[in-house]
């Protein structure tokens with residue numbers, strides 16, 4: 329990953345005052361390459377803005393995630409997407425035309441939409457043409473005159489005239505507490521439930537029902553055989569191996585938040601076997617992933633501030649709308665248009 333510029337520390341940057349022109353200066357910097365950040369960035373690009381996305385993760389997409397290991401493919405975050413509004417429905421329509429979205433029958437009378445060939449292909453589709461720096465964890469944000477500066481542990485990453493923050497609300501609250509307390513206050517109003525997810529690579533999946541399993545009272549929110557996803561013929565060239573992804577309910581995950589990952593694997597495997605009555609046989613590979621901020625349990629109220637007092641920084645993320653990808657997407661677009669409107673108003677005066 330190329331570094332943007334040599335770094336200077338937050339203290340030196342503060343002493344230097346307004347940013348010098350030789351530093352990386354963008355119209356808009358977006359923290360987070362999840363669906364909210366990508367949606368905002370696509371809008372910005374459409375209007376000819378210079379935009380940079382920074383994200384701490386190894387890969388883009390945030391919680392719309394796919395992990396590959398030794399021929400196994402696990403969709404260990406979002407399981408499927410649904411659209412109720414026109415903006416997200418239109419995006420899904422485009423993705424489908426480009427072969428990045430397909431259907432998955434999850435019960436005899438329910439079909440949902442999934443990324444193709446994997447869930448991460450959907451954010452990758454939205455990300456086309458964007459300038460994204462992964463593995464860049466922002467540790468502080470500061471205001472310097474007309475600019476907003478982003479720092480990681482090595483110093484200054486880049487500066488923007490405007491910014492959008494899309495991290496989950498507790499992380500946004502921490503980053504914004506000093507420079508934008510009015511927005512940190514908004515972030516403190518939202519909350520999430522966690523989700524323990526286990527990924528089991530199997531020797532074979534004979535006899536396992538292809539329909540996903542849900543049993544919240546037993547502790548399972550969603551469990552699916554990865555090979556049952558209708559689109560797997562597109563991955564066939566990679567010969568994906570039998571794999572089972574099991575996601576615990578919010579209540580179970582909260583109760584076991586600090587449990588050792590191996591114990592989580594053993595417990596959720598046992599619960600799944602008890603419910604289905606199926607013995608899994610040889611488990612070739614087992615991994616647990618804890619999503620600390622998985623699904624929004626309480627969204628910030630619409631009346632709370634989403635734009636900073638100086639009109640330069642906007643909030644986005646599912647926690648401003650609700651627990652689904654569509655709400656993240658909508659929030660990203662709304663954040664961009666709020667900044668655009670404030671910029672036009674200030675230019676008119």
Ligand SMILES: Cc1cc2nc3c(=O)[nH]c(=O)nc-3n(C[C@H](O)[C@H](O)[C@H](O)COP(=O)(O)OP(=O)(O)OC[C@H]3O[C@@H](n4cnc5c(N)ncnc54)[C@H](O)[C@@H]3O)c2cc1C
Nearest residue numbers: 360362363364384390391407408466495645646652653656
């Ligand atoms: C297990 C699970 C199952 C789900 N199932 C579904 C489902 O079936 N259907 C559905 O619609 N939704 C589902 N969701 C919810 C859905 O994934 C989210 O609503 C949506 O992806 C949120 O997008 P976002 O862009 O708001 O946040 P995120 O995807 O979390 O993106 C935020 C990004 O900010 C980055 N970041 C945070 N802090 C920093 C920092 N300091 N510096 C740099 N980068 C930073 C993170 O790395 C992350 O990539 C599920 C979520 C989980 C976890």
